[in-house]
Amino acid sequence: MFPKTLAAVVLIPAVILGFGCAGDRLLEHRYDSIARGETEAQVLSVMGEPPKISGAPENVAWDLDATVRRNDVGCVKEFWYRPIFNIVDEGYTVGFDSAGRVVSKYHYISQ
DSSP, rough: HHHHHHHHHHHHHHHHHHHHHHHHHHHHHHHOOOOTTTTHHHHHHOOSSSSSEEEEOOOEETTEEEEEEOOOOOOOOEEOOOOOSOOOOOEEEEEETOOOBBBEEEEEEEE
């Protein structure tokens, strides 16, 4: 009986951790596939409903061009997504203009 209990104590957290990590990688891949100019509907079909929606940000950026600058692209709304395992304050944002097109996206990692 003891070996089965020990196996369960070790395996269950490992399985949960594995599913969480897989979910986080999937979120990252979906985020990477979002392109400038896509519609809100396209983003929702890829990323799902965002846990948080905010209004116009003061600053924006575009993915690998990590230059954060004033919101000169007309971003009026941002979708926020967070990984399952969020050890360092981390999030993915996708911003939209008034026509509902993607104009910004940024992967935040608090350091």
